[in-house]
Amino acid sequence: MSGRGRYLAGKAAWAVVVVFVVITFNFFLFRVLPGDPAKAGAKDPRLSQASIAALTERFGLDKPTFLNLEPGASPFDSQYFAYLGALSRGDLGMSYAYRDEQVSDLLGEALVNTIWLILPAQLLSIVTGTILGLVAAWRRGTVLDVVSLTFSLFMWSLPTFFLAILLLVFGSSYLDLPTAGRSTIGAEYASLWDELYDVGRHLLMPTLAFTLVLLGEYMLIMRSSVLDVFSEDYILTAKAKGLSTFRIIRDHALRNAMLPMVTLIALNLAFTVSGAIQVEQVFSWPGLGDLTVNAISERDYPVLQGAFVLIAVAVVVANFLADMVYGWLDPRVTQT
Amino acid sequence: MPEPVAVVRDVSVAFQGSRSLLDALRLRPAPPIRAVDGVSFSVLPGEVLAIVGESGSGKTTTANLLLGLLPASEGSVALEGRELGRLSRRELARMRRSVQMIFQDPYESLNPRMRVGDIVAEPLRVHRLLRSASEIRARVREALEEAGLTPVDAYLRRLPFELSGGQRQRVAIAAALAMRPRLLVADEPVSMLDVSIRAEVLNLLRALADEHDIAVVMITHDLSTVAAYADRIAVMYLGRIVETGDARTVLTDPQHPYTRALRSVVPIPDPSARRRPVILAGETPDPSRIPSGCRFHPRCPVAFDRCRTVDPPLFDLGGGHEAACLLVGPDAPGTAPADGGAPEAIRES
């Protein structure tokens, strides 16, 4: 197997292991914790009798937890394997709070909304953070550097929800932007453009909040990474070769300086989830975070459980993607 | 004839090579790497033995063997007549007191947070050799004096970064001397130092051998630095000793083609010197891929057919001079190059 193939196979194997552990952990978490919420939930008065019966059947709630050790029974005839089986079919159970709705449907809808929120903000903050960090490092010590450094440290210290509140107030009072939801309730759109315009107005401040929160950290990391790279010997070689500063940065510095950034972006995905929960909460954005927080107050365990698995798997997959990018950027990890 | 301090007999050291995670998952063993392969030598008290070789020759592994840091896979290492492999942990720890090591890099090998006095006292404390603080203090002062760091009071409380390279190497030597060692293993003791201060460290090591009867094993890649300081030389190539003997003899009349090549490329500070360096092509092979027959044959300028298949032992050339080359063996083809003139190069270098 080539170096690159081996590297990717190793990372993929690791991702699969993590996903499996997360799924298992998720199963036991809801059974080990006090009160056995999974079982208690199935008796939730909000569910119809038929739903309870269906749930008990689907998830084997009357069966042993992990292995079925009763004589004659298959050892895999247990709650855990029923859970795995259901999961493999994408079945996450039924919501308690939203009467009899499938958790997977709820999550799917919320996920789309969250991606709408996260993706533009991530892209925007990565691009601006990279550029700002690069320029700040290059013009180290100038006013621009000091200002962006101070700004970044301040942004880093600002709780996401507080920034979101500030932007919410600012947007609604000065720009007349909507304060909640993903589109105006009950609105009829004359055209697709009208609809996009409306969604855009709802999206503007949440995206801004998210971008600003991520921007500070990206800028700080990029700046220090660029400073490191700029003092490497191969930059001196490039300079001695007669390359212009622009070419040195583009052809020799950028790729090396991006390496810590890729690692950070991957590690930051967990942090992004936290940000999404807060921003969605403040702007009542109907995404995963909002769904999760509502599930907490409603004690809607299937939704909570499903959201946890979905978020964890998404982060693991994104991490794997980041590893792939890293392997592509840095031949040292794949070519030996 | 005094008892040798250290006797190394037919020692081999094999490492497990590194393997990838995937191979580990498949429980596939890594190929062994023979870093040292059938090496024998001994050192007498008061003698300086230089082990000379390039990187990958196994000289550092040999040093670790003498220190008991590595077990021998085959063969035996004996210090003061006691075989290391047969000692219990406790006895081994006791044995280690009499073997001390000097490292290559005096900038790195001293803990930047410890003061000179503590560095020199550390081995004493580790081995609980001396009980009372005053005894330790007296021994530390004595060792610093022997290492030439006087006045002692000016050095005791200093931190390594306040010292020059030569002084740091003296601190390392003092720490070794505090244990009253019988054997001192010096791994490239001067290669990181400026030329102008190498002499003082080398002179100090020589004096320790002469005056305290300490056996010194000096490990180096540089033939020229050991020339005036070693009694005997052992030249290593790819885990083997290929030539050994009295230092003067090996330097002036080398018999192994590798020693000759090595000697011929050492720069001589004399612009008028006429010499024809034998520059070997390529690099020392990876110890995980040792060539068949004589391990030097792929790079040897005078190799012939038999070298590819026969692994030559060390042939005795008289006066303790030995070389592992078929050309000096009893069945050497044609004229053995005893006159110093190499036979026609069979392979272009």
Add this chain to the structure above:
Amino acid sequence: MTALVEVSAPTPSASARLSWRRLLQRPMGVIGGGMLLLALLAAVAAPFISPYDPYAPARVTVFDIFQPPSGAHLLGTDDSGKDILSSLFYGARISLLVGFAAAAITTVIGGLVGIVAGYRGGRIGIGLMSITDFFLVIPEIALQIVIVAIAGQSLLNIILVIGLLGWASTARLVRSQTLSVRERKFVLRARAIGAGDAHILRRHVVPAVLPLMIANTVLVVSLAILSESTLAFIGLGDPTVISWGGMLNHAFNRSAITAGAWWALIPPGFAIVWVVLGTTLLGTALEDALNPRLKRHHLERERSLLRRGGEAFLRRGSLAPGPAAPVLEVRNLTVEFDSPGGPLRAVDDVSFDLYRGETLGLVGESGCGKTTTILGLLRLLPPGGHVVGGTVRYGDDDLLALEPAEMRSIRWARLSLVFQGAMNALNPVRPVGDQVAEAIRIHEPRAGRREATRRAEQLLERVGIGRARYRDYAHQYSGGMRQRAMIALALACRPDVIMADEPTTALDVMIQAQILELLSELSGEMGMSVVLVTHDLGVVAQTCDRLVVMYGGRVAEQGATAQVFASPQHPYTQRLLGSFPDLAHPERRLEGIAGTPPRLDAMPPGCPFEPRCAFAFDRCREEVPPLYPAGDGQVASCFLLDPRAPSTASTAGAPNA
């Protein structure tokens, strides 16, 4: 970079010691520490400075709710009529308690896991790191939410959840630090002494890791405070205590915005910012104080060079004219480095010529300014270094006076460089061959991509690497091959001059011989001039036509190699030759030179060699000796060569036997 080492030689590695002085030198640390201290004071003194007790049950009427700031309530009241200022003081207790307690848990677990994983390595290490990586990947907040929601919203649970889930990044940091300490030579030395693991951990590893752990803990405190406030804001705080996040949750959910009660939102928000910013600043400053990084780099703007008036050629010495016009004419080159104590002169008034096709040796001990000289004349000094005087004549140009763009077109095309450590001088993420082709394409834009590739392949072939390894990366080459690649790169544009800075240091003798032979062969083939920077007199004797001996940033002696070796005039040259081993005379004991070269910040006022010189007399202590001619183009900077020198000294200073 050798040049950097030379400059920072005075106090290189006192680092990694936690010192108050160094922390206090950083405004970030002082401001951050002050902010945190104030918050701590407010938390401790809350019962005494709060105007009201927010925990006391109170009868609330509608008129008490969301009161704007007034004399009675300096920051107004909240949705339940409580005094916001008092809640703020009491809230500090919760934030700081959670922050410090969770950080303590994190540090203990992360520290232990990191040290064990880093020090033990092997299976245990891999196992621990797999667990750590797992916790790094799964989103902390999701787990926190789930666990707190199910296990109950008590303060203890919150602390435990934040602490127990946050240790992974600390473990990672501590592990990598432990790993690097474990590989340090002083740990190997301790092991060679026979020290056990307990001793090595206690005396060597933990003291080296601890300072960084402390700095990290401070940063973790700020993260824990943020986590706590986030949990409280989304309604998972402990409802029985007053926390800033909880205050914001209440205000936000009970329509403070619609009520226009900004005072219920802004103060707790900025209280969080205050504490988090304070701890972040303090932690960052601590990290920086422990691990001061060079904050300067190679792409900084060049400081405008000294205005040179009339030529100062041969101001102090007399260089005999050579056989032909030199390719490169360096006159009075002077280089200084910035330092906190004022500029340090690393190269002082250095002049030499380089003729076509010759190899010139630049010799001296480390720290004598060899590397700085060549980097200075190429205007490639490391950050903080500046050429402050002199001229470098190349053709009709003074290199030091050229515009940056003009200088760029000369670099490499005319004057190229072979660096000491080829590993670092080659870009790790680009194929080696590409880097050679790049040089061709820059200076010969007409060559085109294919032509440049073809020529780069030829060059790799010529230096013995082979075109098959064109697309390989530097880390896949051996040390010798990297140096060959560096030579191929230097030859790419067939320059007039190659400057080779210790091209063979750290290589094995045989590889050294290969590289030197390659260099002299190719420079001969192409008719190039070579400046060879080295400390090895043997190499000079065998490869250089002429040599310049440097000491303390100055030229001590220069002349034809044969002549200088036969009759060295400067006492330093004499002693240097005396300390160099010679295989042709194995019986000769080396002498060495007592003492060390002068530090840049403690240059003697007179001759730099005076403190180590056996022949020094009064004048050497007061005046800097000029270069005196010593026949046939040989010059030496020593008062013994002054015709008026004291006779006793001049006999003593005669060429050594």
